[in-house]
Each structure stands twice: as C-alpha cells, then as structure tokens.
Amino acid sequence: MKINNRFKKSLSMLIITIVVLFILNKVLDDYKLRVLNLCGIYIILGLSMNLINGFTGLFSLGHAGFMAIGAYTVAILTMPAPMKEMNFFMKPIVPFLANIEWSFFPALMMGGVMAGLFGFLIGAPVLRLTDDYLAIATLGFAEIIRVVFTNTQSITNGALGLKGIPASTNVWWSWGLALVTILFMTFLMEGSYGKAFNAIREDEIAARSMGINLFTHKVMSFTFGSFLAGVGGGLLAALLGTIDPNMFRIVLTFNILLIVVLGGLGSIKGSVVSAIIVTIAMEALRFLDESINLGFVKLEGVAGMRMVIFSIILMAVVIFRKEGLLKEN
C-alpha cells in the first residue's frame, strides 16, 4: 500500500514537472531558458557530488576535472569538421579527431564514459587514502587535468578553448537527464549498494566487518559519480557553446560543493532543491556586481561581491546549521 502511494506521488510529481517544463519552455525568453537549463545541469552535478561526498563519505574535490573531461569529449565529438578547422588555427587538430562528427546523445554518453573511466583509473589508487589526503589528491587530479588540457594543443586547442560547439542542450535534455539521475539515485540508494555506501560513510571499520568490500564500493561510487559529472560537463559545454580550460578551476568544484552542503550531505531532495535555488540565486544576485540605482543615491557595483556573499552563506550554513539548510531531521 505504502509503495503504491509513493509510486503515485512520484508519478504525479513527474507529470507536474514535465507540464511545468513544457509551459516554461514556451514562455521564457532565451536568458531565462538558459538559467532553467543550468538548473537541470546543476541538479545532475549536485547529485553526482552528493553520491561521492554525501552518501559514501569520500571527500573528493575532483569534480571540475571530470566535468572538463566530459565537456571536452562532447565538444570535440560533436563539432563539425569545418568548425574544428576554424578553431584550431594555431596548431591543427590530430587527424583521427578531425572528421569525427557524432550526434549529441552518443557524444554525451561518451563524455560520461570517459569521465567515468578516468574516475576509475584515478580512484583505484587514490581511494586507498583517507579523507584529507583524498581531498587533496583529487583536487590535484583536477588541476592536472586542467594543466594537461591547457598544454595539449592539438587535441583541446589549449588555452584558446573551443568555440562554436553545437548548442544541443535544451530543456528536455538537461531536465530529462536530471530526472533520470534523480530516479537512478533514488533506486541506487534504496538498494543494497546504497545501504553499503551509507555504511561506509558511517563507519568504515564496522562496514568492513559486516562483509562490505570497502574498496569495490568506494571505486564504484566514485566511478558513478565521475560518470555523472562528465555528463553534466558535456551538457554544460553544449549549453554554453564555448569552453576553455580555465572554466574548470577549483571554483567550479566549490560551486557544486555549495549546492551539496546547502542541500544537506546525503539528501537527494536537498540537492535537487538547492541546485535550483543556488543556480537561480547566482543569477539573481548578479545585481550585486553591477551598480544599483536607488533613485536618490547610486551605489557602485563591485565585481566579486556576489561570490563574497555566497561564501559567507556557505560558512554560515556550515557553522550554524550543520545538517544543511533543507534537510529535515
């Protein structure tokens, strides 16, 4: 009976979301649609980081690196050959990538797979480390990716970045995949794997003595998380149309961490809601960076003010409400 009720509830939520998206897709202007798309993408990214950091308790800060892998894979695979030629004017692209032109969905999946593969390769050695060391090693990994992408000019076009990536991301792609991710996460966390992840987070030694293979589960969670991060990165690339290595700095990881912490570590609903709130707030607070005209007095806007406010919010949440803003007790 209970399951049936829940199923009905989820189904109605799903239908409402689709209807709302359909209406929003018709009404909103380009800028607002872009924000709506970003919301969907950040839901995926928030959930993927929550899987690693919140559910499994592995403190990983390598998200920007996995996103970069996804974004570059999608960009290189979907860009038409003439566009590539225009981009790579400093140094031509390596021949085997020059004429590849995939359609969006396979490219996106490939982006996820590449990120997941790297997650697996990196995770297998690095996940033996405990929390602080893991954080710094994954952070280091993300930085290495960025430095490598800046230097491999014949594959990534180096610091110049890639322009003119086909803008394939629309509301249906971003939100569709976000919904799939939410469903996947819900099922994953309710199944035995999810229980094992939680057990590892709560107490590694106890989990191990209950017969959970720590290493396998950690690598699995890390690989899933990186896959989703790669997909998110790919969607982002196809939404923005331009990417360059400096987009994928630590700040990006930090933004996602903000979403996860505000929503509460280990809460799916929290991550979803806070991804939407944070994304919209990031845009809405842009006025802080510009000048404000109050009629009688004009306040000069200061670039960077927005991020100051955001970091203060993050710290305040962490200090005063440790379980996140949105998590119910």
Added chain:
Amino acid sequence: MGNQGLLQHLANGISLGSLYALIAIGYTMVYGILRLINFAHGDIFMLGIYITYYGILFTSIPWWIVFILASVLTGLIGLLLEKVAYRPLRESPRITILISAIGASFFLQNFGIVVFGGRPKAFPIPNVFNKVIKLGGVSISLITFIIPLVTLLLLLGLTYFITKTKTGMAMRALSKDYETASLMGIDINRIISITFFIGSFLAAVGGIMWGIRYPQLMPLMGVMPGLKCFIAAVIGGIGNITGAVLGGFILGLGEIMLIALLPKLTGYRDAFAFILLIVILLIKPTGLMGEKITEKV
C-alpha cells in the same frame, strides 16, 4: 647548459624552496594539532602581501617596520580566522570543518577581489633589494640570497620556541595526543591561537619575500602557492615541521630543475607538484617523515 647556468638554477630553486618551506610550516603546524587542512592559508599569504603593499604605498613608515607590522597583522588575521571559522566547529565531523575552511578560503579570495581590485598590482620593492650580485660569472639578485637566510633564521627561532619554551612543549603535547593534553591543564584555545598566529606570521614573511621576488600582486595569487605548500607539507609528512621544510625544498628545487632541464615541459610546471604528491601518497601515504598511524577500533 653550463655550470653557471646550473648554479643560477640552483640558487633560484633554493630560494623558491625556502619560500615554500615557510608557508608549508603553517599548514603542518595547524594539521599537527587540529588535523585540519587550513585551505585558507594560501589566502592569508596573499593578504600578507597586500597589507605590505598598502603599508608601503600609503604610509610614510620605513619599509622594514612595515614588513614587521604587516607580518604581525597577518598573524592576527590568521588567529581571527581560526576563532570565526574553525573554533565553533571543533567538535564537528572533519568534513564539516574542511568545508568551512574551503568557504573561508573562497571568502578571502573574493574579499580580495572586491577590496583590492581584480587587476594585477606591482609590488613596491624597496631599493635595497634591487642589487644584483655577481658570483663566479653568474649574476644573482640580492633577494635570492636573503630568502634562504631569513628562512633559516626563522626556522632556528621556531625550533627554539617549540623545543625549549613551555608553550612550545604544550604544542607538541597537543599534536601528540589532543585529549590527554587537554586533561593536563593545557589551555587549548590559547595554544591553537598561537599556532595560527605563528603559521600566518610565517606565511606573511614568506609572502613579502615572494612579493619582492615575483612582484605581481593578484587576489588569487595565493591559490597555487597555497596548494603547492600544502603538498610540500604532505610530501614531508604532515604534522612534522622538519618534514615540511624538506618537502618545500624538494618541491621548489624540483620545479625549477624541471624547467631548467626539460624546457619543453614548462607548461606542465603546475602539474609537477600534484603528480609528485600522488606518487608520494601512493608509495608512502604518511609522507617522507610522517609517523605511521595505526587504526584503532
């Protein structure tokens, strides 16, 4: 590359290594006591440089007094940072306090952008430091010599403080066994404040010398040195001051030598530290001089 070139690179490597060592000490001391990566340490270093910049440009105080005052002020900011961002979370899970540290780091960076402006500034170098010394056909700027010297003096001072004074003893006790030390009547808050003060003070001294050596100031300039110095501390064995110094020198010398010997890899300079870190962590997870930690149930 001849002998002279090698000498030049060696001098550069040692001076960069000394700077890394000074900053790494702050990480390692805090980690030794609180088991916390003070992500904001690199940004404290940045603040130290900017405070010196404004002190020299906008006051008529002689430069060497500005240097001292700025270092002390930066030390106090570090102390304040601990009070605001870390003290309320001391009993919380480690992940929470780490997030708070990242938040603090991000706050300081953006605070820097808002207050100091995002555009690069040129560090006002006192004329004394502009001298160039010729040594066996190699011309090396004076600051390249001063940096290792100052570092050495500060290290001696720090070693004396930690091994011979009562506060230093309390610090060692706290990093050995936090719980027991607190039962022995050690004022934990005071010791932690002093630790943060010393770490930030050393970071500021390192920052000032950094400014003279590489005189371009930016609000985000602390990020990379900060990360690298943390890596230096980890390589040496975090919690161990000698290890931090050793790690700093390995990293500084390694980086300069990499560029000198393999100029093709210059673009990968920033990746070098991280690759070294991952390799060391995999071979010897507690660092070169770190103690082995046994897991207890």
